[in-house]
Amino acid sequence: MSETILEDLELLSDSLTTRNTNGYSRMAAIERGEVSKKIFFEFATGDGVTSGDNIGLCAIPANHKIINGLIAFGAMGSGVTMDLGLFGMDANGRYSDTLSTTEVTALTTGQWYKIVEAGGSFANVGASSDEVGTIFKATGTTPTTAKKCVQVGMADDEDYLLDGISVASAGVDTFCSLANSDAGYGEVMDKEVVLVATAKAAFAGSKTIKGWVEVVQV
Numbered sequence: 001m002s003e004t005i006l007e008d009l010e011l012l013s014d015s016l017t018t019r020n021t022n023g024y025s026r027m028a029a030i031e032r033g034e035v036s037k038k039i040f041f042e043f044a045t046g047d048g049v050t051s052g053d054n055i056g057l058c059a060i061p062a063n064h065k066i067i068n069g070l071i072a073f074g075a076m077g078s079g080v081t082m083d084l085g086l087f088g089m090d091a092n093g094r095y096s097d098t099l100s101t102t103e104v105t106a107l108t109t110g111q112w113y114k115i116v117e118a119g120g121s122f123a124n125v126g127a128s129s130d131e132v133g134t135i136f137k138a139t140g141t142t143p144t145t146a147k148k149c150v151q152v153g154m155a156d157d158e159d160y161l162l163d164g165i166s167v168a169s170a171g172v173d174t175f176c177s178l179a180n181s182d183a184g185y186g187e188v189m190d191k192e193v194v195l196v197a198t199a200k201a202a203f204a205g206s207k208t209i210k211g212w213v214e215v216v217q218v
Helices: 003-016 026-031
Strands: 036-044 054-060 064-073 081-087 112-115 135-137 149-153 160-166 171-174 193-199 208-217
Touching: 036 054, 054 081, 054 135, 054 208, 064 081, 064 160
Parallel strands: none
Antiparallel strands: 036 208, 054 193, 064 171, 064 208, 081 160, 081 193, 112 135, 112 149
């Protein structure tokens, strides 16, 4: 995706986030100590994904609430949609880079992992990419080519849908936007959770997903 689109994202960001969760202007919010921050993410899908694949985009910090979000994406084909949601909302599920430092090659179905060693092949166990740093929810126990992973999340019993978006054509979409009355606006995270895009249909080829989610500490 070009630098021009990234610049456009920033301009759109400024236009969408002129007011904070209490309706005050940004300057008033700063004066009241309610200052927001944006968490940026970027992900390339590699050789494509299958229906139901979960793409971990970024972590939402504990004790923050979501006040805005924006995602830009390449064309993924006719009829293709994605659900944006939060994984780890239940009492047991959580995301943490420090949940475990133990490197494993055998996985537990339903748990979240991050790839930390290159050269593996994880598509058969739910990963949308084999790149180091990819976060995925294991759908099986034995990768086609096992390389090291660390566990970064517990199994989820309940997930939270933020928005469903069409990604048939390249474009930009907002989520958690007060202006659009999206679900999740003002949702408070009392622990770290993962922002996840779930593919609702398969598509081939490398596609780029990038954007940001804006949060404020509570």
